[in-house]
Amino acid sequence: xxxxxxxxxxxxxxxxxxxxxxxxxxxxxxxxxxxxxxxxxxxxxxxxxxxxxxxxxxxxxxxxxxxxxxxxxxxxxxxxxxxxxxxxxxxxxxxxxxxxxxxxxxxxxxxxxxxxxxxxxxxxxxxxxxxxxxxxxxxxxxxxxxxxxxxxxxxxxxxxxxxxxxxxxxxxxxxxxxxxxxxxxxxxxxxxxxxxxxxxxxxxxxxxxxxxxxxxxxxxxxxxxxxxxxxxxxxxxxxxxxxxxxxxxxxxxxxxxxxxxxxxxx
Numbered sequence: 001x002x003x004x005x006x007x008x009x010x011x012x013x014x015x016x017x018x019x020x021x022x023x024x025x026x027x028x029x030x031x032x033x034x035x036x037x038x039x040x041x042x043x044x045x046x047x048x049x050x051x052x053x054x055x056x057x058x059x060x061x062x063x064x065x066x067x068x069x070x071x072x073x074x075x076x077x078x079x080x081x082x083x084x085x086x087x088x089x090x091x092x093x094x095x096x097x098x099x100x101x102x103x104x105x106x107x108x109x110x111x112x113x114x115x116x117x118x119x120x121x122x123x124x125x126x127x128x129x130x131x132x133x134x135x136x137x138x139x140x141x142x143x144x145x146x147x148x149x150x151x152x153x154x155x156x157x158x159x160x161x162x163x164x165x166x167x168x169x170x171x172x173x174x175x176x177x178x179x180x181x182x183x184x185x186x187x188x189x190x191x192x193x194x195x196x197x198x199x200x201x202x203x204x205x206x207x208x209x210x211x212x213x214x215x216x217x218x219x220x221x222x223x224x225x226x227x228x229x230x231x232x233x234x235x236x237x238x239x240x241x242x243x244x245x246x247x248x249x250x251x252x253x254x255x256x257x258x259x260x261x262x263x264x265x266x
Contacts, residue, residue, distance in 0.1 A: 002241070003240075003242075005029070005244070005266075009255075010258070011044075015039075021259065025264070025266075036105065042075040045058075046082060060242065061094070069118070078149060085152065093112045120161075127151055127155070128151065158178040161177045175209045179217055180214060180217065199238050202216055216237055218241050220243065221244055245257065
């Protein structure tokens, strides 16, 4: 099972230094989140790419519903080529309370899901090269030959998508992607923590739908003593374990705390 870390807060230069430290300390991936307004994720990851050689670089996550698909395709393909094929694109609806209202972004969940689905379809299509044509409810794309970028190194950037377990509509979306970031709701609609049994069931679901090698990503807050250990997650079928320190995001010593955590290795 691979080990990753999502940086709770850093500027581009700090992300570069943290990525270098993470690689030296044995981590498999370093991730940044993509805000509506704030430090640009792709600039930060590009800085990280030029000082590292093997660590995976990704977003966790990119709210695809508010992004121009062609720009997202350009950014991810450009970074993938710069890094030699080390990019992971994580997508989801995103949290509407992180600036969606302030900047007039779409907040209706159903519309956001439609936008995300069309965005992913366009991104994948553009990665495959021209001619590409798309007619959707929200986006229309015609073939172009104008200054085409190189395709991703391996033809596609691995895409991880949030999947609401056991919602069939949400989970069916995940089967066109290389990884699933599971979230879980109780029958009454309330949220609960991901459990080992959920991961086992998701692994079975992926196998039944022809995607047995799909990555299943578990994210756990640092210091969460109630979470099962990594060996248990691995045995259940998880392939990535992501450490996060969201609770430190607004602390004045957040950078120093992240340095300390990364230095100790996964």
